[in-house]
Amino acid sequence: MKKVLGLGNALTDMLIQVSEDDLRELGLPKGSMNLISMEQTEQIQFRFASLRKRLVAGGSASNTVTTITQLGGNAAFIGKVGNDEVGDFYRDDMVKNGVKPLLLTSPDKMSGCCIVLITPDGERTFATYLGAAADMRADEINREAFIGYDIFHIEGYLVQDHQLIEKAMRLAKEAGCTVSLDLASYNVVAENHDFLKGLIHKYVDIVFANEDESFAYTGLAAEESVAQIAKECDIAIVKVGKRGSYVRQGEKVYHIGAITTACTDSTGAGDLYAGGFLHALSDGFDIRRCGEIGTIAAGRVVEIIGTKLSEDTWDEIRRICAMYRGFMLRYTPN
Numbered sequence: 001m002k003k004v005l006g007l008g009n010a011l012t013d014m015l016i017q018v019s020e021d022d023l024r025e026l027g028l029p030k031g032s033m034n035l036i037s038m039e040q041t042e043q044i045q046f047r048f049a050s051l052r053k054r055l056v057a058g059g060s061a062s063n064t065v066t067t068i069t070q071l072g073g074n075a076a077f078i079g080k081v082g083n084d085e086v087g088d089f090y091r092d093d094m095v096k097n098g099v100k101p102l103l104l105t106s107p108d109k110m111s112g113c114c115i116v117l118i119t120p121d122g123e124r125t126f127a128t129y130l131g132a133a134a135d136m137r138a139d140e141i142n143r144e145a146f147i148g149y150d151i152f153h154i155e156g157y158l159v160q161d162h163q164l165i166e167k168a169m170r171l172a173k174e175a176g177c178t179v180s181l182d183l184a185s186y187n188v189v190a191e192n193h194d195f196l197k198g199l200i201h202k203y204v205d206i207v208f209a210n211e212d213e214s215f216a217y218t219g220l221a222a223e224e225s226v227a228q229i230a231k232e233c234d235i236a237i238v239k240v241g242k243r244g245s246y247v248r249q250g251e252k253v254y255h256i257g258a259i260t261t262a263c264t265d266s267t268g269a270g271d272l273y274a275g276g277f278l279h280a281l282s283d284g285f286d287i288r289r290c291g292e293i294g295t296i297a298a299g300r301v302v303e304i305i306g307t308k309l310s311e312d313t314w315d316e317i318r319r320i321c322a323m324y325r326g327f328m329l330r331y332t333p334n
Contacts, residue, residue: 002150002282003074005177007141007168008061009133009157010079010103011114012086014045015054015305018117022047023125030119031212033126033157033185041129044115056308057093058114059133060155060182063268063307067275067297069098070314071321073282076100078145080136086111087132104140106132122263122302126185130160138163146175151278156184159192169203178205178234182274186212193217197232205234208274214238222246226253235287239273239298247291256291259299268307273298280321289324296320 020030026044028034036044065075077099081087083106090111094101112133117125141164146152152172158165172179181204183189189196189209196217200207207229209217214225222240229236230248239245244257276297280290300313 001073003076003148004065004068004151004153004278004282005076005078005146005149005172006061006065006153007078007158008155009059009112009128009130010057010062010077010081010087010090011059011112011128011130011133012090013056013058013114013116013307015056015116015118016048016051017305018048018051018119020119023117023119026117026127028117028125028127029187030125031123032187033128035160036115036127036129038110038129038131040127041113041115044127054305055089057090058116058268058307060157060184060271061153062094062099063271064153064155064182064275064278065099066094066097066307067272068279068282070309071276071279071293071297071318073279076102076149078102078104078141080104080106080132080140082106082109082111082132084111086113102145104136106135109135118305122266124266134160136164137161138167141168141171143171143175146172146177149175149177151180151282152177153180153182153274153278155182156188156196159184159188159196162195166199166203169199173203179203180206180208180274180278182208182270183210183213183217186210186216189213189216200229200232204232206237206278207233207235208237208239208270208277210239210270211241223255237273237277237291237294239270245273245291245295247287249287252287254288254291256288256295258295263302264305266302268301269298272301272307276317280324283321283325285324293317293321293324 112131273294277294
C-alpha cells in the first residue's frame with residue numbers, strides 16, 4: 001500500500017450550532033471560509049459563550065490523512081502549531097489517530113483555531129484564526145520530508161503563501177510523488193484563480209473540488225467542469241452534494257450517487273471524501289471504487305457533528321474496503 005503525506009493548516013476546530021440570523025449579523029457569507037484576527041476570534045467566542053461547543057483537531061488536509069489512517073493506510077502530516085496546550089492537544093490527537101505528526105512549532109504564536117458555525121441545514125461557515133499555522137514558511141519545508149511517500153496531498157487554503165505551496169508541490173514532484181490538491185473554498189479559488197491554474201498545469205495530478213469551487217475555477221456546471229479540469233490533470237473529482245460526485249480520468253467518467261443520509265453537519269465531508277478516495281487509490285482500486293469509498297466516508301460524517309466518526313462506523317467502511325479488495329483480487333488476471 002502506498003504512503004501518503006499531507007500538508008496543511010494545523011487547526012483545532014470549535015464547532016458551534018448557530019442560526020442564519022447569527023451569520024448575517026456577523027457578516028459572514030454562508031458556506032464561506034473567512035480569515036479573522038485574534039480579536040475577532042475572541043468576539044465570536046464571547047457572542048456564543050452560552051452555547052455548547054465541541055473541540056476537535058482539524059484542518060482540511062489533516063482530516064484527509066486521518067481518514068486514510070483510520071481506514072488502515074499509512075500517512076503523515078506536516079503543519080505548524082504553537083508552543084501551547086492546544087498544540088499539544090493537536091499533536092496527541094494525530095498520534096491517537098495513527099498519523100505520523102511532522103509538526104513544526106512556533107515559539108511566539110498561538111496555535112490556530114477554526115470556528116465552525118453550523119446552520120440548521122447542516123451547512124458550515126468557517127471563521128479561521130490561523131495563528132501559528134500561518135507562520136509556516138517555505139524555507140521550513142525540505143526535500144527529505146517527502147522521501148518515502150508516494151502521494152502528496154495539500155489543501156488549497158495554503159494558497160495564502162504562494163512560495164510555500166509552490167515549493168511543497170515542486171519538492172513532492174521531484175521526490176516522485178503523485179500530487180493531490182483540494183481546492184478548499186470557492187472564495188479561495190476566485191481570489192487566486194490564475195495562480196491556482198498555473199499550479200495545476202505544472203504540478204498537480206489529482207484535483208478535488210465541490211460544485212461551487214469548480215464553477216469558480218472553470219465557470220462551468222459540474223459535469224462540464226470535471227471534463228475541463230481533467231484536461232489539466234490526471235484525475236478530476238467534482239462533488240455535487242446530495243447528487244453525489246463526478247470522477248474523471250481521461251475518457252473514463254463516472255457519476256457516483258450520494259448515499260441516502262440525514263445531513264446534520266457537512267463539516268469535513270469533502271476532506272473525508274478525499275481521504276476515502278486517496279486511501280482506495282493507494283490500495284490499487286480503480287477510480288470508480290475510489291469515488292465510492294470517498295462517498296461512503298463523506299456520507300457518514302455528515303450524519304454527526306464534527307469530523308470524528310465512531311469506531312463502529314470506521315469498521316463498517318473498512319469492511320466495505322476489504323470486500324472491494326477481495327473482489328479486485330479475485331477478478332484481476334494474473
